Amino acid sequence: MMGSLLEFLKTNRQILATAGFCLFLCAGFVDLSEFLWVSGQLFGDNISFELVVFSGFFYFQCSIGDLNESMAEYRYYEKLRTPSMRGSVKRYDEAFRRKASVRAFQGVSPAMWRGIGDKVAGWPEEAGPPPAEKLLEASRIPLNEVISFNHQAKVPVFLDCLYFSEVTITSTGFGDIIPQGRFSKILVVIESISGVLLVAIGIAIALGGLGSGTSSAAAPPNGHEEGESR
Numbered sequence: 001m002m003g004s005l006l007e008f009l010k011t012n013r014q015i016l017a018t019a020g021f022c023l024f025l026c027a028g029f030v031d032l033s034e035f036l037w038v039s040g041q042l043f044g045d046n047i048s049f050e051l052v053v054f055s056g057f058f059y060f061q062c063s064i065g066d067l068n069e070s071m072a073e074y075r076y077y078e079k080l081r082t083p084s085m086r087g088s089v090k091r092y093d094e095a096f097r098r099k100a101s102v103r104a105f106q107g108v109s110p111a112m113w114r115g116i117g118d119k120v121a122g123w124p125e126e127a128g129p130p131p132a133e134k135l136l137e138a139s140r141i142p143l144n145e146v147i148s149f150n151h152q153a154k155v156p157v158f159l160d161c162l163y164f165s166e167v168t169i170t171s172t173g174f175g176d177i178i179p180q181g182r183f184s185k186i187l188v189v190i191e192s193i194s195g196v197l198l199v200a201i202g203i204a205i206a207l208g209g210l211g212s213g214t215s216s217a218a219a220p221p222n223g224h225e226e227g228e229s230r
Contacts, residue, residue: 056158056161057187058104058105058161058164058165058184058187059157059158059161061104061105061181061183061184061187062103062104062105062108062112062157062160062161063112063113063157064104065102065103065104065105065180065181065184066103066104066111066112066113067112067113067147068102068103069101069102069103069111069113069115070111070113070114070115070116070146070147071143071147072100072102073098073115073116073117074115074116074139074143074146074147076098077098077116077132077135077136077138077139078139080096080132080136080139081136081139081140086136089132089133089136090133093131093132093133094132096132097129097132098132101180102180102181103180103181104179104180104181104183104184105160105164105177105178105179105180105181105184106177106178106179106180107160107176107177107178108157108160108161108164108177109156109160110150110152110153110156110157111150111153112149112150112153112154112157113147113148113149113150114146114147114148114149114150115146115147116135116138116139116146117129117130117135117138119138119141119146120134120135120137120138160177163177164177165191168188168191168192168195169191169192169194169195169198170195171192171195171196
């Protein structure tokens with residue numbers, strides 16, 4: 001058993017090293033995005049950077065999508081915070097609640113970036129989302145003080161991404177996690193096709209090995225052939 005495992009690691013060392021290196025890059029980019037945000041270099045109204053990293057892309061996309069979602073939510077309630085809209089929001093609270101989402105994946109929890117909902121004072125978590133009126137009040141806080149990186153979400157989100165990757169590459173598709181971003185959908189398609197190709201290549205190699213083994217077993221020894229020809 002140990003010999004087989006060592007042989008597998010030796011045979012696939014380049015693939016495993018590449019995958020590990022890409023995972024390292026991806027985790028590094030997530031931490032880099034946090035550093036740039038804290039240092040003020042990611043401050044802006046629209047952040048749209050989708051770096052192509054070929055492993056751990058789902059994890060990285062979750063981070064970027066959650067950051068964009070936190071910013072979009074803040075800007076939405078900030079625009080509603082006008083004298084002409086306050087009365088309407090107070091009267092029709094549910095109608096003005098933001099329903100759109102720019103997260104990379106629906107179903108991945110928790111969010112990797114905290115947003116305006118976490119700044120509502122005195123609102124218990126078990127009570128659900130805060131009312132739109134309270135979110136309007138929270139939007140008075142400066143943007144760079146509202147949005148912060150959620151370190152506790154790193155492991156749960158990565159495990160969700162690992163699970164989603166396995167479900168995708170095996171073409172299981174339970175539907176509990178759904179890609180929403182355009183780039184995320186492209187990556188899902190690439191991984192799905194890769195899974196099908198890996199199975200096809202594995203079957204071809206297995207059948208080719210069986211065929212070669214049968215041919216060599218059926219072939220008579222050279223000495224026997226020479227004796228018959230004489």
